[in-house]
Amino acid sequence: MIQKELINQLVEEFIADNKVFIVDIKVTGDNNISVELDSAEGIDVDLCANLSKFIESRIDREIEDYELEVGSAGLGMPFKVLKQYEKNLGEEVEVLSKDGKKFSGILKSASEESFTIIISKQVKPEGAKRKITVEEDLVFSYNEVKYTKYLIRFK
Numbered sequence: 001m002i003q004k005e006l007i008n009q010l011v012e013e014f015i016a017d018n019k020v021f022i023v024d025i026k027v028t029g030d031n032n033i034s035v036e037l038d039s040a041e042g043i044d045v046d047l048c049a050n051l052s053k054f055i056e057s058r059i060d061r062e063i064e065d066y067e068l069e070v071g072s073a074g075l076g077m078p079f080k081v082l083k084q085y086e087k088n089l090g091e092e093v094e095v096l097s098k099d100g101k102k103f104s105g106i107l108k109s110a111s112e113e114s115f116t117i118i119i120s121k122q123v124k125p126e127g128a129k130r131k132i133t134v135e136e137d138l139v140f141s142y143n144e145v146k147y148t149k150y151l152i153r154f155k
Contacts, residue, residue, distance in 0.1 A: 002031050002059065002066055011035055014054045020047065021083045023073045031066035036073050036080075040087050043072030078147035085110035085148070092151040093117060098144055104151055105138065114141045115148070 004027045011022055020043065023036040035051065037043050048070040055068060079085055088107050095103045095117060105117035116139045122131040140148075 001029060002027055002033065002064060006059075007033055007035065007055065010055050010058055011037075011051065014051050021081070023080050023084065031064065033066055033068045035068075035070045037070070038073040038084060038087065048072070076149055076152050078149045082110060082112065085115050088150055092153065093148055094151045095138075095140060095148045096146045097140070098146055103138060107148075108137060114139050116140075 004025055007025050007027060008022070011025065015021070015037070018039070019041065020037050020039040023038050024034070025036070026032075026034040033055075035055075037048070037051070052068055052070045055070070059066065073080070073084065079088070085107065089110065091107055092104060093107045095105075097103070103117060103119055105119035108116040108118050110116075116137050118135050118137055120133050120135050123134055124131045
């Protein structure tokens with residue numbers, strides 16, 4: 001069986017001088033290998049093809065057969081690593097908490113421990129006739145959420 005560490009090492013070697021980062025690497029027992037990448041500028045098909053060729057040049061199919069898939073982190077897919085949060089600072093995201101509540105707001109900050117979104121909500125001040133919009137910061141630790149993902153809106 002091909003080891004995940006080997007694939008990780010090869011990918012790191014390939015992207016060393018790039019602004020590309022690893023989102024996920026999966027290797028199943030029957031050698032189905034999946035490499036998911038991302039970058040601030042996005043990932044193009046040529047990069048995926050070149051990485052695929054690079055990995056294939058380093059692993060001999062005669063010794064061990066495998067299936068290889070190299071791709072980009074999909075738009076609208078849940079974030080898996082801190083760099084994805086950092087890439088999307090200032091963008092609108094959707095957060096689903098583990099207790100089933102959905103929030104959408106602007107990703108304000110992200111650290112190793114937590115991230116913050118700014119939400120807008122309507123409140124009616126005491127004595128006022130109309131509601132006003134106020135902004136509130138919500139802080140989440142990563143273990144409190146099922147997912148966070150870029151929110152796609154068509155206006």
